[in-house]
Structure formats: structure tokens, C-alpha cells
Amino acid sequence: MHETAFLIGQIFNGFSVASLFIMAALGLALSFGLMRVINMAHGEMLMLGGYLAYLTLLVVPGPLGILVAMPVAFIGAALLGAVLELTVIHRLSARPLDTLLATWGVSLILQQAARNLFGAIGVQVVAPSWLNHTISFSTGILSGLTLPDTRLFILAVAALILGGVALLINKTRLGLYVRAVNQDRPIAAALGVNARLIDLCVFALGTGVAGLAGVILALLGPVTPTVGQSYIVPAFLVVILGGLGSLVGTTIASIMVGLFTALIEIYVDVSVAQVLLLAFVILFIQIRPQGVIAVRSRALEG
Amino acid sequence: MLLELESACAAYGQSQVLWNVDMGVTQGDAVALIGRNGVGKTTLLNTIAGVQKLTGGRLRFGGDDLTSTPAHGRARAGIGFVPQGRHVFPHLSVMENLTVGLAALAGRKAVKESGIASHIFDLFPKLTQIRNRKAGLLSGGEQQQLAIGRALAGQPRLLLLDEPTEGIQPNVVQQIEAALRRIRTELGMTILIVEQYLDFAWSFAESYHVMQRGQIIRSGSTQTESADEISHLVNI
Numbered sequence: 001m002h003e004t005a006f007l008i009g010q011i012f013n014g015f016s017v018a019s020l021f022i023m024a025a026l027g028l029a030l031s032f033g034l035m036r037v038i039n040m041a042h043g044e045m046l047m048l049g050g051y052l053a054y055l056t057l058l059v060v061p062g063p064l065g066i067l068v069a070m071p072v073a074f075i076g077a078a079l080l081g082a083v084l085e086l087t088v089i090h091r092l093s094a095r096p097l098d099t100l101l102a103t104w105g106v107s108l109i110l111q112q113a114a115r116n117l118f119g120a121i122g123v124q125v126v127a128p129s130w131l132n133h134t135i136s137f138s139t140g141i142l143s144g145l146t147l148p149d150t151r152l153f154i155l156a157v158a159a160l161i162l163g164g165v166a167l168l169i170n171k172t173r174l175g176l177y178v179r180a181v182n183q184d185r186p187i188a189a190a191l192g193v194n195a196r197l198i199d200l201c202v203f204a205l206g207t208g209v210a211g212l213a214g215v216i217l218a219l220l221g222p223v224t225p226t227v228g229q230s231y232i233v234p235a236f237l238v239v240i241l242g243g244l245g246s247l248v249g250t251t252i253a254s255i256m257v258g259l260f261t262a263l264i265e266i267y268v269d270v271s272v273a274q275v276l277l278l279a280f281v282i283l284f285i286q287i288r289p290q291g292v293i294a295v296r297s298r299a300l301e302g
Numbered sequence: 303m304l305l306e307l308e309s310a311c312a313a314y315g316q317s318q319v320l321w322n323v324d325m326g327v328t329q330g331d332a333v334a335l336i337g338r339n340g341v342g343k344t345t346l347l348n349t350i351a352g353v354q355k356l357t358g359g360r361l362r363f364g365g366d367d368l369t370s371t372p373a374h375g376r377a378r379a380g381i382g383f384v385p386q387g388r389h390v391f392p393h394l395s396v397m398e399n400l401t402v403g404l405a406a407l408a409g410r411k412a413v414k415e416s417g418i419a420s421h422i423f424d425l426f427p428k429l430t431q432i433r434n435r436k437a438g439l440l441s442g443g444e445q446q447q448l449a450i451g452r453a454l455a456g457q458p459r460l461l462l463l464d465e466p467t468e469g470i471q472p473n474v475v476q477q478i479e480a481a482l483r484r485i486r487t488e489l490g491m492t493i494l495i496v497e498q499y500l501d502f503a504w505s506f507a508e509s510y511h512v513m514q515r516g517q518i519i520r521s522g523s524t525q526t527e528s529a530d531e532i533s534h535l536v537n538i
Contacts, residue, residue, distance in 0.1 A: 173401070176398055176401055176402060177402065177405060179391070179394060179398075180391050180394065180402045183391045183392060183393055183394070184389055184391055186373065187353075187383075187385060187389045188391075188405075189352070189353070189372065189377075190351045190352060190373045190374075190385070191383070191402055191403050191405055191406055191452065191453070191456060192374050192377035192378050192404075192405035192406030192408060192456055193374055193405040194374045195374065
């Protein structure tokens with residue numbers, strides 16, 4: 001296999017890992033930016049999405065099942081997110097540490113519930129045949145490079161979601177209200193914006209996107225009660241690295257973390273790569289504590 | 303009475319800032335709230351806008367009891383708010399700031415038009431020129447004009463103004479004062495204004511309330527009384 005082909009393959013892998021991080025971190029970043037809360041049960045939204053994909057495929061087998069599973073997972077996770085926001089997070093608002101603890105508890109409850117319902121081993125979601133191809137190169141410097149369709153699919157879904165959320169935030173009235181509440185909650189409320197409802201919508205949107213990410217995860221490996229855990233830690237890293245709540249920052253940070261992991265794995269094994277990733281994040285935050293994108297303007301200084 | 307406060311109390315944690323304030327604003331009037339720094343003028347305005355909670359007493363607006371109505375509900379009932387320090391949304395453009403003001407129109411029946419009324423740009427022509435600039439980059443005077451325009455976008459029945467000329471360069475102060483007079487005469491707006499300058503308060507408002515230590519200690523008419531009579535309550 002040609003060296004260039006290998007490198008390009010790793011970069012491609014980096015981007016597809018980054019896509020998963022974006023989808024997992026988007027909700028965390030949005031709700032942290034708006035409400036300053038960290039939802040420890042966010043990973044379980046991924047898990048829920050995975051199990052919903054599994055269940056949907058039992059009901060709707062066949063090649064298009066996965067396309068049905070995606071809206072089902074989105075709506076299911078968004079609904080659970082809305083319930084979580086209404087029953088736990090809103091009641092603990094302005095108490096970040098309590099929220100952290102309470103949502104961690106919710107996370108454990110959801111994991112155990114999944115274990116009771118589906119077993120600890122995990123269930124398998126089989127990718128439809130139209131995602132079973134790979135694009136392979138056999139000549140030239142790209143000889144030996146293979147790009148699996150599932151990974152291309154992940155990239156496309158992440159790009160669509162990111163584009164959709166960016167449009168929603170930047171071009172719609174709802175998005176304008178989200179940005180207004182983000183910048184000055186009491187004044188936005190005094191101008192007639194129902195900030196409570198905005199919180200609820202954004203939180204549900206974020207968990208819904210995590211549910212979608214869960215469907216994608218199900219295509220890559222078995223869905224287990226703890227499947228969310230392995231993605232939530234890098235997602236937290238991404239949110240911190242990105243600048244706590246910035247959409248652009250989250251995207252850039254996802255790509256940074258994805259590429260860093262993929263490229264470092266050329267030289268070292270997976271666990272050392274994890275250590276180096278953490279070292280990289282610590283170093284980066286030391287140099288640039290505000291993250292990739294800092295929120296700053298004349299009116300905010302002073 | 304368009305607005306009625308009945309023994310209103312407010313506190314920051316353990317320290318009480320407003321003590322049983324009774325106050326009313328009649329439809330069509332302009333009322334000036336005056337007093338030294340730190341006597342509770344801003345707190346009083348904030349409690350009317352719903353930014354600060356009432357810890358006691360009642361608030362009625364247009365005949366409805368809004369005591370426990372949250373801030374967005376009060377805005378939708380027709381209370382427009384121009385806060386102290388302007389508080390424009392720094393990362394939103396001028397147009398976007400004005401559009402947020404339209405949120406107060408949600409669920410309202412007597413709304414003339416759903417867009418940003420043209421008289422706002424007529425009052426503040428500068429806003430047209432800078433419509434696409436980020437509000438955080440504007441000068442103080444421009445931000446103040448934007449904050450007033452943003453409150454007007456919600457077509458309020460009562461406009462709360464908290465020191466609209468504070469910290470603004472003198473020639474812009476005159477523009478803003480002229481615009482406020484036009485808001486009164488042309489739009490017939492009912493206004494409650496916190497104002498440090500007695501001269502402007504006297505020429506602008508029909509009546510006044512003087513605050514001291516969280517209470518209204520004197521009220522009266524600017525038409526029949528002279529500003530000199532109360533200047534000792536305001537000046538240091």
C-alpha cells in the first residue's frame with residue numbers, strides 16, 4: 001500500500017470520527033451555551049438512538065429501514081430530552097453542580113434500564129446493502145486506499161445536520177431568539193422572548209441530534225448500554241476545546257480531535273493516542289483558555 | 303391608570319431595596335422618576351419590566367394583574383423596556399436587534415403591522431445607515447437609539463426608559479431628547495422615565511416622583527411646581 005494512500009485514508013478516518021464527535025457534541029455545546037448546564041446523560045441519548053434504530057429495523061426491515069430509523073431516533077431522543085429538561089434540568093437551573101450530579105444519576109438509570117430491556121451484551125444493527133460497498137483505488141499513488149460507504153454516509157449525515165442547525169440558528173426567527181437569549185437572557189425576556197421555551201427547544205434539539213448520532217454509531221458497531229460513554233468523553237473535550245457553546249468552534253474542535261487521533265494512531269497504538277489527545281487538549285487550553293472561538297466584543301468588555 | 307404599583311417591595315438577597323412603593327402612571331402621561339444614585343429607581347423599573355422579582359405587593363397593567371407574570375408576558379402585555387446601560391445584543395446586527403423586539407407582538411390582537419414599523423427609522427435615521435453593523439461595535443449614542451427602537455418595535459403601550467442619555471456625548475443627547483419628544487407627541491406614548499437631569503425631566507414629563515432609600519418620598523406635577531423646589535432632594 002502506498003504511503004500517500006495510507007495517509008489520505010487516515011485523514012478520511014479522522015474526518016469521519018470528527019463527524020461523530022460533531023453530532024455528539026452539538027447538543028452539549030448548544031445547551032451549555034444557552035443554559036450553562038452540562039448534561040451528563042447526553043451519552044445515553046446516543047444509546048437511545050442506537051436502540052431505537054435496532055427496534056425500527058425489527059419493524060421496518062429492508063434497505064430503507066435505516067432512513068426510517070433516523071427520524072424515529074431523532075424524535076425519540078428529543079422527547080426524552082424534553083422530559084429531562086422539564087423534570088430535572090429546569091428545576092435545578094442556576095445550580096450547575098447539582099445538575100451535573102442529577103444528570104449523571106439519570107445517565108446511570110438509563111444505562112441500567114437498557115441493560116434490563118436489551119441485555120448487557122448489546123444488539124447488532126446490520127447496515128443495509130446499499131451501504132456495504134467500498135470505494136477502492138488500485139492504481140497510482142492512491143493504490144490500496146479504501147473508503148467504506150458507511151463512513152461516507154456518516155460524513156454526509158453530519159454535514160447535513162450541521163448545515164441544518166447552522167441555518168436554523170442563523171436564518172430563522174427561532175434561531176435569532178436563541179442567539180438573543182444566549183447573549184442577554186433577562187433583556188431578551190423583557191422584550192417578549194419566552195426564554196424558558198427557547199431553553200426547552202434547544203435542549204430537545206440537541207438530544208435529538210445525539211439520537212441521530214446513535215443511529216450512525218449503530219451502523220459501526222454493536223449497540224450496548226454503555227455505547228454512549230465512549231463518545232461522550234471526547235464530546236466533552238470538543239465542547240471545551242471549541243470555546244464552550246460556539247457552533248463554529250465546536251465544528252473546528254471536532255475536526256481537530258478527529259484528525260489528531262487518526263494521525264497519531266499511525267505512529268502509536270490506540271491507548272497511547274488517547275493519552276496524547278488528552279495531553280494535547282490540556283496544552284491547548286493552557287495556551288488558549290477561551291477555546292478555538294472566543295466570544296468577545298466591545299460591549300462585553302469593560 | 304395604565305400602570306399601578308401597590309406597596310411594591312423588592313430585594314437583592316437579604317437586602318431590601320424597595321419598601322412599599324405605591325405609584326401609578328396614567329394613560330398618555332409622561333412620568334419622571336428622579337432621585338440620587340442607589341435609591342432604587344432602576345430596581346423599580348426592573349420590577350415593572352419583570353427583570354427583577356417583586357418580593358411583595360401587586361402590579362396591575364391595563365386593568366390586569368401582572369404580579370406573577372414573567373418578563374416575556376409583561377412585554378407581550380405592552381410594557382416596553384429600555385434598560386439602563388442599553389443592553390443591546392452585542393453580536394446581533396442592528397436589524398436583528400430590532401427583530402428581537404418583535405417578540406413582544408406574539409399573541410397580541412391589536413397589532414397594526416407585524417414588521418418593524420417605519421416610524422422607528424423615521425425617528426432614528428442613523429439606524430438605517432448602520433442596519434447591518436453588529437450592535438456591540440456601535441457608539442453609545444447609536445446603541446441607545448437602537449435600544450429605544452428595539453423597544454418600540456414591540457409596539458408597547460407603556461415605555462420604560464432608564465436614564466436614556468446617561469454617558470452619551472452632548473450633541474447626541476439632544477438628538478435622543480428630540481426623538482423622545484416626538485415619541486410622545488407623534489405616537490402618543492405613555493412613558494415612565496428615570497432621569498438625572500431635572501431640566502429635561504421638567505420639560506418632558508407631566509408629573510414626577512422623587513425616590514429616597516427605596517421609597518417614593520414626594521410626588522407632584524411638573525406643571526404647577528418648580529424644579530427648584532425639589533432640587534435639594536436630588537443634588538448632592
